Amino acid sequence: IRQRDIKTFYRYNREMDRVAQERLDLTRDLRRALENDQFELHYQPKVDLATGTVKGCEALIRWLHPVRGMLMPGQFISVAEQSQLIGPIGDWVLFQACRHLRQWQDAGLDLVQVSVNVSVDQFRLGDFTHKVRDALETHAIDPAALTLEITESVFSDESELLRRQINDLHALGVRLSLDDFGTGYSSLLYLQQYPFDEIKIDMGFVRRILDDPLNRNIVSMILGISQVLGADTVAEGVENTAVRDALLELGCHIGQGYYYSMPLEVEDFRWLLEKHS
Numbered sequence: 001i002r003q004r005d006i007k008t009f010y011r012y013n014r015e016m017d018r019v020a021q022e023r024l025d026l027t028r029d030l031r032r033a034l035e036n037d038q039f040e041l042h043y044q045p046k047v048d049l050a051t052g053t054v055k056g057c058e059a060l061i062r063w064l065h066p067v068r069g070m071l072m073p074g075q076f077i078s079v080a081e082q083s084q085l086i087g088p089i090g091d092w093v094l095f096q097a098c099r100h101l102r103q104w105q106d107a108g109l110d111l112v113q114v115s116v117n118v119s120v121d122q123f124r125l126g127d128f129t130h131k132v133r134d135a136l137e138t139h140a141i142d143p144a145a146l147t148l149e150i151t152e153s154v155f156s157d158e159s160e161l162l163r164r165q166i167n168d169l170h171a172l173g174v175r176l177s178l179d180d181f182g183t184g185y186s187s188l189l190y191l192q193q194y195p196f197d198e199i200k201i202d203m204g205f206v207r208r209i210l211d212d213p214l215n216r217n218i219v220s221m222i223l224g225i226s227q228v229l230g231a232d233t234v235a236e237g238v239e240n241t242a243v244r245d246a247l248l249e250l251g252c253h254i255g256q257g258y259y260y261s262m263p264l265e266v267e268d269f270r271w272l273l274e275k276h277s
C-alpha cells in the first residue's frame, strides 16, 4: 500500500467519524426538541390550477435548532425514523395541523383540507389509527378534511398490520394520498389494492414536462391511472406559468409549487387565506 492511500484512508475514516458523530448529536438534540417546543409547521397551498383558488394546504415540518438554526426535514426526518422519535414527532405534527385547521375554520376562513406527511415507520408503531382518531376528535375536525400523504415505501412492507391500518384509516373517512408517485415501489397491483384518494406526481416529472416529450407522456399516463382509480391528481413543484399551462392541457387540475407560494409560517399562511376568503 502506498503512503498516499494510507493518508486517504485515514482522511476517509475521519470523515466517517464526523458524519456518525453528527448523527449522534442530532439524535440527542432531537430528544429534547419536542419538550422544548422547537418544531414548527409551515404550510404550502394546494391550488386549483385553472382559477388560482386555494383548495387546501400541505403541512411541512421545520426544526428551529437552538445552535444550527432552521433545519429542513431532509436534515432530520431520517434521524427521527432511525431513533423511534418519529412516533412522538409524527403525533405532534398531526395534532398541530388539526389545531391550526380548527383555528382557520373558527375564523371563518375558506379552507377545507389539510395534508400531513406520514412516515411508514409511524404505521409500524401500531397505534397510528388511534392517534388520528384522537387528533380529529380533540379538534372537532371532519375526517374528510384531513389528508395523509404516504410515500410508495409503504409498499415495501407487505405486513398485514400495515394493510389493516390503511383500511381502518380509509374506513374512518380520512383521505389517503400517494406521495412522490413514480419514484419508488408502485405497481399497478398495489395501487389497485390500496384505497388512495389522491396521487401526487413527483416534481421530478413535473419540472421536465416542457422539455422532454417522453416525460410529458409519463405525466399523461399517471393522470390516466389516477382517473381509472377515481383518485385526484396533484402536481408538485409547479414553478412557472408554462408548466401550469402544460399541466392543465394534460388534464391535471391541482398543483403546488413556488409559482404559487413557498411553504409559509402559520401567520403568513393565515394572511394568505384571509386575502383569498
Ligand code: C2E
Pocket (backbone or CB within 6 Å): 044, 059, 060, 061, 072, 073, 074, 077, 090, 093, 117, 118, 119, 149, 179, 180, 203, 236, 237, 238, 239, 256, 257, 258, 259, 263
Ligand atoms: P414532499 O412531501 O415531497 O414535500 C415537497 C417538498 O418540496 C417540500 O420540501 C417543499 O418545500 C418543496 N417544494 C414545494 N414546492 C416546490 C417547488 O416549486 N420547487 C421546489 N424545488 N421545491 C418545492 P421540504 O419542506 O424540505 O420537505 C421535504 C420532505 O420532507 C417532504 O417531501 C416530506 O417527504 C418530508 N416531510 C416534511 N414534513 C414532514 C413531516 O411532518 N413528517 C414526515 N414524516 N415527513 C415530512
Ligand code: CA
Pocket (backbone or CB within 6 Å): 058, 117, 149, 179
Ligand atoms: Ca408530501
Ligand code: CA
Pocket (backbone or CB within 6 Å): 179, 180, 200, 202, 236
Ligand atoms: Ca411529494
Ligand code: CA
Pocket (backbone or CB within 6 Å): 180, 202, 203
Ligand atoms: Ca418529493
